[in-house]
Amino acid sequence: MSYVTLSLTLIFVLIPLVLSKTFKLGLEKDTLIAAVRSIIQLLAVGYVLQFVFDSKQMIYIVLMVLLMIVAATHNARKKGTSIKGITWKLFVTFVCIEVLTQAILLGLRITPPEAQYIISISGMVIGNSMVLGILFLNRFTAEVETNQKQTELILSLGGTPKQAIHTQLITAIKASTIPTIESQKTIGLVQLPGMMSGQIIAGADPVQAVLFQLLILFLLLTTAVTTSIMLGYLSYPTLFNERMQFLKENLAVEES
Template identity: 30%
Template sequence: MELEWAVEFLKGMIKPVAALAVVAMAIALSYFQKLGLEWEMAYSIFRAFLQLSIIGFVLDFIFNQENAIWILMAYLFMVSVAGYTAGERAKHVPRGKYVAGASILVGTGITMFLLVVLHVFPFTPRYIIPVAGMMVGNAMTVTGVTMKKLRDDIKIQMNLVETALALGATPRQATLQQVKRSLVIALSPVLDNAKTVGLISLPGAMTGLIMGGASPLEAIQLQIVVMNMLVGASTVSSIMSTYLSWPSFFTKAYQLETNVFSAD
């Protein structure tokens, strides 16, 4: 009995191992095209294999628990990793990792709370953890782009911002256009994906359900919920990141903090 799970796991890994053939094709193409990506491809696939294998065992354990603390621990872990990753993208934003983490936490937390209160999803690990993972992943990408774009735009248009400040505008008023531009650029991929979902590709949640035996109508219903929550969480997180990051761009005297914009 103790070895049955290991045998079943190894049997299930036959297809993933067979799928390495397409990775070998990509590595071969990289070699012949002299791209120099062979080792990075191999390392990326190995890391993905290792991470997914570990998380599979962890989720199997968590799904069998009824204590809500496991849900919160998994959620906070995902938010922490996402905040660090988004902060790395916007590394020139002061305290970027904390800003990104707080923004992602607020955006995904509010969205998840509404979904649970409205009984869209039950508060169980099997539902909450995968849903939270999708929201946190999208919020991470959007938040990182928003923060980086906002800082870069202000740096490029420092003269315009300083002129507005000299005329009596508040920091928020002086950077209103830069904030709008960064939000539009960051959220455009999410909105474009919502516009074309089902027409160009079938999203992961929908594909997984169909391949698992669910009817296409059931898969569509879940995917609609997923798209709604991704738009909501991404929008709240990105807007929150602008409110939390822009004060660090200015001094207490409402002047641009030149140290923030001097780095490349």
């Protein structure tokens, strides 16, 4: 696709702008910012990726993945209602998910140890993990807030913090992972996944594209469940002290 052709696609940005203006939706500014940001960010990433792929050096791959993790941590911390000290918990979760998935993929030689595979898959894994992290944190903090009396009841009857928070933790883990599982049930029927569509458009064999997409889908299942569970078990101890007392103040939203 040439830059001239790309400029024609701006029609798809103009349509929501016109509609927003007509129906007084007030979305013009955000739409413009989103369009400009995606152009700049994606072009920049395109050039950076080209450099990393050409260099064939592992250090650049690691740096690129680290950059993704830092950006995901920053975004999840900003968007999700928070728990005291959540930044490092998010960071550790994303690092562990990345290490786990790449260890399986590279260790079992499912994908070759090449930049285009590692970076592309890492982007999908970390991105999915970030969304899951936000979903989990929002639900978990809401559950803890609304069920404070239940937490206090269990503590007062001689329960441990883990027992006192168990129901809220499980509810939040389930609620955050269900969208991933449910969307996979209708995949191919309702929507064609982005990566698969991209490969097909680029001229790849559709069956090969499907096989790769299946790999990603299975990977995202692991990512979803592992992210929520890890984040949950890293987060809940922050809500209690060593005397097993509930620390409501640690539920406060962090300044972004």
